[in-house]
Amino acid sequence: MRVRFFNVWDRVRVMRGQKGEYGYIRRQKRVRLIKTILFFALAFAVFFVGVYLNHGDKRNIYTVIAMVGVIPSAMAAVSAIMIWLRPSMDAQLYQEISAASGNLQMLYELFLTTREKNLYLDAVMINSDQVLAYTHENTSASELHFFEEHITKTLRASGNKRNVKIFDSSNKKQFLSRIEILNSRNLPESETDYLVRTALLAIAL
Numbered sequence: 685m686r687v688r689f690f691n692v693w694d695r696v697r698v699m700r701g702q703k704g705e706y707g708y709i710r711r712q713k714r715v716r717l718i719k720t721i722l723f724f725a726l727a728f729a730v731f732f733v734g735v736y737l738n739h740g741d742k743r744n745i746y747t748v749i750a751m752v753g754v755i756p757s758a759m760a761a762v763s764a765i766m767i768w769l770r771p772s773m774d775a776q777l778y779q780e781i782s783a784a785s786g787n788l789q790m791l792y793e794l795f796l797t798t799r800e801k802n803l804y805l806d807a808v809m810i811n812s813d814q815v816l817a818y819t820h821e822n823t824s825a826s827e828l829h830f831f832e833e834h835i836t837k838t839l840r841a842s843g844n845k846r847n848v849k850i851f852d853s854s855n856k857k858q859f860l861s862r863i864e865i866l867n868s869r870n871l872p873e874s875e876t877d878y879l880v881r882t883a884l885l886a887i888a889l
Contacts, residue, residue, distance in 0.1 A: 704791040710772040716764035727753035786867035794888040814847040
């Protein structure tokens with residue numbers, strides 16, 4: 685019988701729409717847009733309140749506070765723009781992967797960012813000795829290798845050594861076949877899978 689370490693945790697994540705769940709990007713587009721609008725609205729509100737209280741004079745402490753408030757507003761805007769540039773995971777693709785993965789530990793819609801490159805992962809499978817990921821984007825072998833090394837180093841830094849393999853759109857059938865086979869084996873989950881999951885979420889947008 686397969687042991688589920690994250691049964692309750694998974695349910696909580698689904699209800700709250702947290703990072704790593706299908707539909708996360710679609711929800712975040714709304715959340716980050718609203719947050720950006722509210723931040724800018726607050727900054728402008730402080731500015732105009734200051735002008736009103738000082739009878740039209742902009743040289744007041746409220747103007748300084750409003751200017752400082754623009755900084756988190758701008759950061760929120762950048763975050764919103766980055767997430768809006770990412771398409772949500774295709775529903776049909778999610779159904780295919782979900783059906784193949786069964787009870788395997790899965791993460792969805794992870795957008796990995798580094799100083800050099802960015803890569804969107806539709807799905808990531810976490811197993812006791814390996815991490816398999818899929819991206820629908822057409823990517824070069826060197827780019828895939830770069831992110832395989834990036835994930836490997838990240839996991840090692842957190843004390844978890846795993847073999848990492850990323851499949852692109854040209855190897856979709858191979859990815860589905862691999863996770864189907866792993867699911868059929870009913871391999872027991874490791875408690876360290878939670879640490880791997882946490883590390884992967886930490887490096888995703």
